[in-house]
Amino acid sequence: MSQPRISAYASSADGNAQPTRVIQGPKTLQARTSHYIAVDSVRDELAVPNPFAQAILVFRGGAIGNEAPLRVIQGPKTLLSSVDNVAVDPVHRELMTASFPNDSVLVFQADANGDVAPIRILHGPKTQLDRPIRVEVDPINNLIAVMNDRALLVFNRTDSGDVAPKWVLSGPKTGIGTRNGTRDLKLFPEGRKIIAGGSIRPPRGTRPSEPAGEDEQGFFRAGQRFIGVWKYGDTGDVAPWAQLNYSPVTKIPGSRMALNPEGADLIIGGDGKVAVYHLPEVFQKTID
Amino acid sequence: MVVPARSWRVTVGILLVAVVCIQVRAQQRSNASERRPQVLDRAPARMIADPNPVFRAVVLDAEHGEVFMANDKESAGTSVLVYPTQFPATNRIMEPKRRIAGPKTDLGMVCGLALSIEHGELYSVSGETGTLNVYPLDSTGNVGPARRLRGVMPRASAGVFLDVKNDELFITTEHVNRISIYPRTFQEDQEPLRFIQGPASGLGDPHGIYVDSTTNEIFVSNHGNWRETQPGEGEVRGPDSLTRTSLGYNVPGRVVPLNPSTGKFLGPSITVHSRSASGNTAPLRIIHGPHTQLSLPDGIYRDPMSGELIVANTGDDSVLFFAKDAAGDVAPVRVLKGPATKIKGPVGAIIDAKRNELWVASWDSHVAAVFPRMANGNIAPLRVIRTASENAPLASMGRIGAVAYDPKRKEILAPN
Numbered sequence: 094m095s096q097p098r099i100s101a102y103a104s105s106a107d108g109n110a111q112p113t114r115v116i117q118g119p120k121t122l123q124a125r126t127s128h129y130i131a132v133d134s135v136r137d138e139l140a141v142p143n144p145f146a147q148a149i150l151v152f153r154g155g156a157i158g159n160e161a162p163l164r165v166i167q168g169p170k171t172l173l174s175s176v177d178n179v180a181v182d183p184v185h186r187e188l189m190t191a192s193f194p195n196d197s198v199l200v201f202q203a204d205a206n207g208d209v210a211p212i213r214i215l216h217g218p219k220t221q222l223d224r225p226i227r228v229e230v231d232p233i234n235n236l237i238a239v240m241n242d243r244a245l246l247v248f249n250r251t252d253s254g255d256v257a258p259k260w261v262l263s264g265p266k267t268g269i270g271t272r273n274g275t276r277d278l279k280l281f282p283e284g285r286k287i288i289a290g291g292s293i294r295p296p297r298g299t300r301p302s303e304p305a306g307e308d309e310q311g312f313f314r315a316g317q318r319f320i321g322v323w324k325y326g327d328t329g330d331v332a333p334w335a336q337l338n339y340s341p342v343t344k345i346p347g348s349r350m351a352l353n354p355e356g357a358d359l360i361i362g363g364d365g366k367v368a369v370y371h372l373p374e375v376f377q378k379t380i381d
Numbered sequence: 382m383v384v385p386a387r388s389w390r391v392t393v394g395i396l397l398v399a400v401v402c403i404q405v406r407a408q409q410r411s412n413a414s415e416r417r418p419q420v421l422d423r424a425p426a427r428m429i430a431d432p433n434p435v436f437r438a439v440v441l442d443a444e445h446g447e448v449f450m451a452n453d454k455e456s457a458g459t460s461v462l463v464y465p466t467q468f469p470a471t472n473r474i475m476e477p478k479r480r481i482a483g484p485k486t487d488l489g490m491v492c493g494l495a496l497s498i499e500h501g502e503l504y505s506v507s508g509e510t511g512t513l514n515v516y517p518l519d520s521t522g523n524v525g526p527a528r529r530l531r532g533v534m535p536r537a538s539a540g541v542f543l544d545v546k547n548d549e550l551f552i553t554t555e556h557v558n559r560i561s562i563y564p565r566t567f568q569e570d571q572e573p574l575r576f577i578q579g580p581a582s583g584l585g586d587p588h589g590i591y592v593d594s595t596t597n598e599i600f601v602s603n604h605g606n607w608r609e610t611q612p613g614e615g616e617v618r619g620p621d622s623l624t625r626t627s628l629g630y631n632v633p634g635r636v637v638p639l640n641p642s643t644g645k646f647l648g649p650s651i652t653v654h655s656r657s658a659s660g661n662t663a664p665l666r667i668i669h670g671p672h673t674q675l676s677l678p679d680g681i682y683r684d685p686m687s688g689e690l691i692v693a694n695t696g697d698d699s700v701l702f703f704a705k706d707a708a709g710d711v712a713p714v715r716v717l718k719g720p721a722t723k724i725k726g727p728v729g730a731i732i733d734a735k736r737n738e739l740w741v742a743s744w745d746s747h748v749a750a751v752f753p754r755m756a757n758g759n760i761a762p763l764r765v766i767r768t769a770s771e772n773a774p775l776a777s778m779g780r781i782g783a784v785a786y787d788p789k790r791k792e793i794l795a796p797n
Contacts, residue, residue, distance in 0.1 A: 097796070100796075124606045134787070365430060
């Protein structure tokens with residue numbers, strides 16, 4: 094890529110579309126390795142991590158061009174390490190990040206600015222946090238979910254300190270965990286669902302020979318890409334309630350996701366592409 | 382003591398409800414564990430993607446009249462594209478003479494290129510995997526690398542430069558603010574000969590690199606995102622690795638204590654280091670400050686005749702030229718910039734000394750433009766190579782690290 098940027102596209106965009114706006118330039122303070130955007134639709138703000146400067150940048154929702162962030166969380170008190178993800182709770186006005194280097198989840202007030210300490214820290218052996226890469230919050234059902242190296246952990250939203258998770262999704266039937274290629278997770282509070290990407294290991298002897306990366310069939314490292322949907326309360330080695338599998342038809346480009354519940358769309362990014370899947374089944378507000 | 386019948390009935394009722402609840406939960410668990418997922422497979426309703434390759438790093442083989450450019454655009458299939466240095470001027474899309482691409486090449490996100498005419502080798506660095514691959518210079522198609530450095534180099538490495546005189550490869554790594562130096566003849570698990578890393582080094586999110594073996598100087602462009610790093614950080618040492626940050630998601634590494642954060646925005650800079658420096662060593666000088674006009678500087682090169690430093694200045698669509706001994710907050714001696722130049726998101730710049738020409742690779746506009754060596758201001762290039770038509774949208778999505786949805790504006794947001 095050239096420079097750090099956020100490109101915005103119309104939800105109806107298709108093909109080689111022109112962005113509706115681009116947030117880029119030195120004043121934005123973005124880094125080239127940007128692994129997350131959180132949208133606060135209540136305050137109309139965007140939160141973006143900068144891992145190299147150990148900062149969380151908060152922009153105006155309609156930011157465009159070389160526009161400086163409204164607020165920057167950065168400094169010794171923040172305890173931010175290589176922060177590469179951020180989630181926003183617009184109801185309780187909190188902002189949180191899963192800290193991969195130190196097995197913790199740091200929670201800040203949403204309007205935090207400058208060198209401020211977290212208001213809560215989830216950290217310790219009971220939490221089972223192990224190289225967490227993503228945290229998502231459900232402000233309606235008061236939950237947070239964290240993606241780990243081998244598991245997806247669900248805690249009560251206000252848990253703090255060394256607390257055990259209430260649900261743990263882990264095991265070969267789940268196919269999730271960063272070890273399995275999971276790079277993102279989403280919660281759909283109204284339908285009480287957890288959505289995460291992962292990979293399914295093909296039978297031994299049929300695995301592609303490439304040592305790393307992805308082959309033309311969409312196999313990468315551990316197996317074949319899929320996006321799985323679980324119900325709240327699922328715990329243990331549980332297969333998804335529903336799944337979208339990689340195939341020459343589905344062409345899942347990666348495992349970075351966004352939800353558009355109003356349009357019943359699951360948006361998936363990766364491989365330099367953004368794909369939009371219309372999945373009304375997933376966005377039903379009640380499930381069996 | 383006589384227990385009233387009503388109390389018994391209440392107790393029995395509670396017990397019955399509890400038993401039913403336990404059975405229902407057990408049934409739910411059983412159902413979940415034996416669950417057959419509902420299959421949602423269907424084609425995407427829409428797919429946003431730019432199918433056109435882009436130009437990132439650029440290197441020249443002046444002897445054989447070939448220019449090699451890295452295309453790191455995944456939606457176009459990452460590749461190394463090889464074009465002739467001389468061709469009739471055209472504004473049409475130009476097909477490369479040959480391309481190195483395909484699953485066997487293991488190019489990954491090819492960020493940096495170097496070449497050796499003497500040894501007939503092309504070197505590519507993948508930022509994604511932390512690999513350095515070597516291909517025969519005349520490679521074409523889906524060919525595997527002849528040699529590969531893997532498993533020791535930190536991830537997110539980007540810039541690479543071959544110091545021909547001293548037969549050493551220099552590599553920058555963004556994540557851990559580091560310059561690693563390897564022998565050109567490295568083996569797969571080669572340890573670096575030395576490295577420059579640590580808080581004194583002045584390195585902050587380093588990108589491009591150039592080594593002048595005459596003056597024994599290393600020039601590095603820095604975006605300025607900084608945190609304190611420890612010498613040795615980013616090296617893959619299994620559970621003893623210093624931090625996990627740049628090791629890849631599945632490597633355990635040491636857990637970092639919840640210590641005070643050290644991150645800062647230092648602003649963009651060019652740091653100049655001694656070629657033989659090692660460890661946590663301060664730079665010889667730094668070009669830094671508002672007069673420099675530096676803005677997200679990337680590719681860097683030194684004019685072999687004038688000694689001027691040439692910087693692809695991504696953040697303001699320009700190429701900056703600094704005096705050979707520039708230091709501190711100094712203005713560039715020349716600036717190549719403006720709509721006539723077709724420079725948009727420049728990431729690479731190099732001199733063809735044989736033909737007295739300057740090449741500039743622009744990522745955003747899908748254009749490599751050739752100028753007279755001393756070009757200045759808003760001038761049109763002598764000729765261009767383009768991989769997309771002039772009216773095609775600018776390249777805007779690189780490696781997509783995330784997507785988000787803005788319900789207010791009904792927009793999909795994608796950062797690099």
